[in-house]
Amino acid sequence: MSxxxxxxxxxxxxxxxxxxxxxxxxxxxxxISVFLDDNGEVEDxxxxxxxxxxxxxxxxxxxxxxxxRITTRLxxxxxxxxxxxxxxxxxxxxxxxxxxxxxxxxxxxYCAHMLHSHIAHIYAxxxxxxxxxxxxxxxxxxxxxxxxxxxxxEIGKKVLVARAHAQLIQEIIGGKATHPIFGLPxxxxxxxxxxxxxxxxxxxxxxxxxxKFTLQxxxxxxxxNKTLVDVIVNxxxxxxxxxxxxxxxxxxxxNFYDGQIRIIDxxxxxxxxFGPENYLEDMAEHVVPWSYLKMPYLxxxxxxxxxxxxxxxxxxxxxxxxxxxADKIPTPLAQAATDKFFEVLGGKPAHFTLxxxxxxxxxxxxxxxxxxxxxEDPEITSEKVRNIPTEKPTVGIGIIAAPRGTLMHHYECDDxxxxxxxxxxxxxxxxxxxxxxxxxxxxxxxxxxxxxxNGILNLLEMAFRAxxxxxxxxxxxxxxxxxxxxxVFNSKKELVKTISR
Amino acid sequence: MPEKIxxxxxxxxxxxxxxxxxxxxxxxxxxxxxxxxxxxxxLATDIKFKDVEAMADGEITICLYxxxxxxxxxxxxxxxxxxxxxxxxxxxxxAAYGGIPGLANVTSKKKILDTVYEDTxxxxxxxxxxxxxxxxxxxxxxxxxxxxxxxxxxxxxxxxVDYVICACPPTREMNVKLLNVILDFVNGxxxxxxxxxxxxxxxxxxxxxxREKPEKVVIEEIKSVDYTKLDPEKCFLEQGIICxxxxxxxxxxxxxxxxxxxxxxxxxPTAAVLDHGGxxxxxxxxxxxxxxxxxxIPEEEIAKFMEKLKDPLxxxxxxxxPKSLLKRVVKE
Amino acid sequence: MxxxxxxxxxxxxxxxxxYAGADLAGIGRLQIKPYFRVIRTMCSARxxxxxxxxxxxxxxxxxxxxxxHPGDCHYIGGNYRTRRRMALLRSLLTQFGxxxxxxxxxxxxxxxxxxxxxxxxxxIDKVIELGPSPYRKEKTADATGSSKEAV
Numbered sequence: 001m002s003x004x005x006x007x008x009x010x011x012x013x014x015x016x017x018x019x020x021x022x023x024x025x026x027x028x029x030x031x032i033s034v035f036l037d038d039n040g041e042v043e044d045x046x047x048x049x050x051x052x053x054x055x056x057x058x059x060x061x062x063x064x065x066x067x068x069r070i071t072t073r074l075x076x077x078x079x080x081x082x083x084x085x086x087x088x089x090x091x092x093x094x095x096x097x098x099x100x101x102x103x104x105x106x107x108x109x110y111c112a113h114m115l116h117s118h119i120a121h122i123y124a125x126x127x128x129x130x131x132x133x134x135x136x137x138x139x140x141x142x143x144x145x146x147x148x149x150x151x152x153x154e155i156g157k158k159v160l161v162a163r164a165h166a167q168l169i170q171e172i173i174g175g176k177a178t179h180p181i182f183g184l185p186x187x188x189x190x191x192x193x194x195x196x197x198x199x200x201x202x203x204x205x206x207x208x209x210x211x212k213f214t215l216q217x218x219x220x221x222x223x224x225n226k227t228l229v230d231v232i233v234n235x236x237x238x239x240x241x242x243x244x245x246x247x248x249x250x251x252x253x254x255n256f257y258d259g260q261i262r263i264i265d266x267x268x269x270x271x272x273x274f275g276p277e278n279y280l281e282d283m284a285e286h287v288v289p290w291s292y293l294k295m296p297y298l299x300x301x302x303x304x305x306x307x308x309x310x311x312x313x314x315x316x317x318x319x320x321x322x323x324x325x326a327d328k329i330p331t332p333l334a335q336a337a338t339d340k341f342f343e344v345l346g347g348k349p350a351h352f353t354l355x356x357x358x359x360x361x362x363x364x365x366x367x368x369x370x371x372x373x374x375x376e377d378p379e380i381t382s383e384k385v386r387n388i389p390t391e392k393p394t395v396g397i398g399i400i401a402a403p404r405g406t407l408m409h410h411y412e413c414d415d416x417x418x419x420x421x422x423x424x425x426x427x428x429x430x431x432x433x434x435x436x437x438x439x440x441x442x443x444x445x446x447x448x449x450x451x452x453x454n455g456i457l458n459l460l461e462m463a464f465r466a467x468x469x470x471x472x473x474x475x476x477x478x479x480x481x482x483x484x485x486x487x488v489f490n491s492k493k494e495l496v497k498t499i500s501r
Numbered sequence: 502m503p504e505k506i507x508x509x510x511x512x513x514x515x516x517x518x519x520x521x522x523x524x525x526x527x528x529x530x531x532x533x534x535x536x537x538x539x540x541x542x543x544l545a546t547d548i549k550f551k552d553v554e555a556m557a558d559g560e561i562t563i564c565l566y567x568x569x570x571x572x573x574x575x576x577x578x579x580x581x582x583x584x585x586x587x588x589x590x591x592x593x594x595x596a597a598y599g600g601i602p603g604l605a606n607v608t609s610k611k612k613i614l615d616t617v618y619e620d621t622x623x624x625x626x627x628x629x630x631x632x633x634x635x636x637x638x639x640x641x642x643x644x645x646x647x648x649x650x651x652x653x654x655x656x657x658x659x660x661x662v663d664y665v666i667c668a669c670p671p672t673r674e675m676n677v678k679l680l681n682v683i684l685d686f687v688n689g690x691x692x693x694x695x696x697x698x699x700x701x702x703x704x705x706x707x708x709x710x711x712r713e714k715p716e717k718v719v720i721e722e723i724k725s726v727d728y729t730k731l732d733p734e735k736c737f738l739e740q741g742i743i744c745x746x747x748x749x750x751x752x753x754x755x756x757x758x759x760x761x762x763x764x765x766x767x768x769x770p771t772a773a774v775l776d777h778g779g780x781x782x783x784x785x786x787x788x789x790x791x792x793x794x795x796x797x798i799p800e801e802e803i804a805k806f807m808e809k810l811k812d813p814l815x816x817x818x819x820x821x822x823p824k825s826l827l828k829r830v831v832k833e
Numbered sequence: 834m835x836x837x838x839x840x841x842x843x844x845x846x847x848x849x850x851x852y853a854g855a856d857l858a859g860i861g862r863l864q865i866k867p868y869f870r871v872i873r874t875m876c877s878a879r880x881x882x883x884x885x886x887x888x889x890x891x892x893x894x895x896x897x898x899x900x901x902h903p904g905d906c907h908y909i910g911g912n913y914r915t916r917r918r919m920a921l922l923r924s925l926l927t928q929f930g931x932x933x934x935x936x937x938x939x940x941x942x943x944x945x946x947x948x949x950x951x952x953x954x955x956x957i958d959k960v961i962e963l964g965p966s967p968y969r970k971e972k973t974a975d976a977t978g979s980s981k982e983a984v
Binding site: 153 | 512515516517518521522527528531534538546547548549550600604605607608612613617618620621622623630633636640642646647669725729733756759761767811812814819
Binding site: 607774775776778779780782783785786787789791795796800803804806807808810812813814817825826827828830831832833 | 881882883885886887889890903904910913914916917918920921922923924925928929930931932938963964967968
């Protein structure tokens with residue numbers, strides 16, 4: 001058996017609707033429906049998110065001070081961005097600034113989090129199974145176990161140990177890796193002891209090596225394989241010219257924890273910029289009747305349906321977007337990798353969706369370098385980690401760069417400090433319109449004459465997987481009895497009647 | 502070498518922290534994969550619903566189901582996996598008690614619908630569109646979505662559960678213990694434990710808490726975490742900070758206490774407790790300071806004092822509302 | 834509310850004061866509407882909030898917790914704890930959606946038979962006015978439940 005396995009036998013389907021359920025190797029509940037015409041060509045494809053829980057409603061009446069502890073449960077894969085966006089919203093609501101040491105601790109723990117999340121996605125969820133085992137590998141082996149079988153237990157252990165380090169660092173700083181608890185308005189709950197700093201520093205060194213290793217893996221397993229590269233740069237497959245959005249610091253360099261959100265247009269020119277105080281000027285959400293997840297878009301451009309280009313408000317976030325948007329990565333190894341990235345892909349901005357995976361590996365490198373910088377900063381063990389607020393909380397908005405893109409928490413509370421209104425604009429939902437866009441294009445390109453294969457159907461799933469979706473985050477929502485519109489079609493699929501209530 | 506068992510990780514209304522918890526076994530995973538095949542586990546494997554439906558009843562040895570039962574798909578998956586699995590585990594506090602998604606029982610379907618699809622700050626919805634359980638697009642494509650339940654349920658509300666593992670999420674230490682239980686069972690070294698809650702202490706968190714506990718804990722005043730300097734040595738309750746230690750199971754290594762934050766009860770109640778919130782309410786009220794001039798203090802003043810515990814419902818039932826005695830909010 | 838509505842009311846009485854007062858009301862043949870049952874505990878502080886929640890779950894329309902006057906508790910400070918518990922419980926029940934008037938705290942001494950009668954009668958009238966507890970419907974729904982059979 002030679003890996004990666006990229007081709008397999010096609011077979012004809014009799015049905016006119018191909019349903020893939022559930023979507024797998026992502027976080028959250030979703031399903032795909034592909035509709036074929038009489039010739040077996042794809043008419044359209046829908047990527048539906050089928051879950052929702054209701055945070056935006058049931059958080060009302062909860063004390064604003066509890067939000068960093070409740071909102072982590074939006075997602076167990078990326079609880080840290082929620083915790084920190086929530087904590088930053090509280091900083092604003094209570095009108096208090098975190099101490100410099102607290103900011104550094106928050107960012108250090110957060111870099112460790114980025115490492116865990118990107119490692120898990122690259123090796124276990126996406127690149128490993130799809131590019132190392134191969135997208136046409138047998139589904140029973142196209143997973144973390146299969147990856148370990150291909151790369152061998154030595155490398156398998158290396159990956160598992162690296163991620164274990166990242167989890168332990170998060171636990172030391174934040175209390176728990178999954179569902180951290182240390183964030184408070186004006187700082188964090190506990191300073192870092194010298195002993196723990198030393199522990200983390202040792203692990204940070206190993207993670208730095210692991211960052212280099214991961215870039216090497218991308219090189220060895222993807223960039224050196226011409227077949228894979230051809231698929232990545234094929235403009236008829238995984239390619240869209242969209243707007244991009246990401247967090248940059250005041251020097252327009254990449255930063256995960258703090259900064260402004262910069263938006264560039266498909267040609268790469270800065271289109272807009274916003275911070276917490278004015279995010280509503282740039283962001284809006286559209287509702288569709290076939291998914292529980294809303295479709296965010298750029299308000300200034302407008303929602304014009306599922307298309308790309310400068311006239312469509314669809315914007316992309318997360319690693320590829322962040323590399324496109326930032327002028328520079330402020331750490332040397334990641335910056336060198338970025339230079340190579342844009343050289344291979346033909347300049348900025350890069351529009352190749354599968355390049356998200358490579359960009360994710362570069363961010364992994366940056367996270368490791370930034371973690372090391374922070375842990376060696378003498379201020380990181382300072383005891384001064386809290387400024388205690390004195391004012392009553394009112395309105396707070398926190399924005400952070402999550403592993404999966406830009407995340408915004410917006411709270412408004414009453415006189416007693418109880419939440420009155422809540423808005424959550426979550427990374428994976430911002431990428432959701434683009435996921436649909438990618439899937440529609442890829443389906444039309446790879447499915448013909450009703451012929452599919454296990455590999456072809458996986459190519460479809462790879463269209464969303466590149467974005468590393470996290471739908472538990474996105475679907476904090478919860479609908480109920482709905483108004484209904486009934487469309488009646490004749491056999492020629494012409495609309496003859498509409499009944500609504 | 503005994504035959505490999507089949508393991509499934511099924512999802513209800515989850516945050517997937519419990520999936521990540523399994524991944525946190527890190528190098529121990531290699532031991533797990535020696536004895537177990539990971540079958541249906543949407544976060545990590547490509548086994549689809551139709552593959553599960555094609556399995557024989559009881560073909561899956563152990564299914565870890567995490568997440569609350571919030572909609573028709575969650576219930577369908579619970580029933581399907583129960584049929585195909587020999588052992589069904591309510592894994593994590595959401596499957597066992599409802600968890601944070603269970604807080605949705607404070608509100609109604611209609612309110613949530615209106616908030617999310619109309620009222621939130623970024624939503625632009627002039628046509629009042631709502632997601633629909635059954636929809637036909639203009640092109641004639643028929644699409645379906647699961648139906649929301651009026652209230653959040655737990656796993657044992659819909660299927661027979663063999664084991665319950667509380668926590669949010671189960672810690673690595675708990676999972677290593679779970680792994681050893683599985684390994685011993687597969688290798689014929691030990692039978693499975695009796696049904697019920699496993700990997701759990703029957704003591705409360707106070708037992709495990711590393712802080713000094715005074716002879717008698719007295720709350721002078723109920724304080725907010727945000728405005729209070731937190732002493733890392735003293736019992737939180739003694740500082741006037743609400744901590745769920747007295748009403749919550751031990752077994753989590755007091756990770757939150759260690760980083761100087763109070764417990765919020767994510768390990769759930771001990772077996773002796775009927776209602777997590779009611780039990781904590783009683784404990785709290787018992788340790789509020791009693792003054793010498795008690796007879797001169799009118800009821801209204803007592804009520805005002807107790808109001809400093811903002812949001813009793815959301816605080817006392819943070820993780821366990823669907824399993825509480827009253828279960829959900831009603832309207833007069 | 835309709836005349837047919839017969840409220841279900843529980844009255845927790847502490848052994849030393851309020852139960853004795855209730856007894857005295859009985860001996861004195863004071864007229865009290867029959868829509869209540871008494872549960873005697875040694876002290877009002879023995880009343881566990883879980884019992885009250887369970888009672889509402891099972892369909893109680895109103896609950897009175899009766900104890901000794903502050904300062905007169907047989908166990909010195911039991912009723913101080915009671916009133917803190919009841920205050921917090923009342924806020925909780927309000928959040929659950931119940932009218933807070935459905936939970937009453939009363940201080941009745943051993944000799945206060947008329948007070949016992951008046952307290953209970955007034956409470957019954959109030960509960961009749963409020964109507965059946967919204968948890969009564971929930972109780973019926975809960976009894977049917979969903980089957981646990983596999984698909």
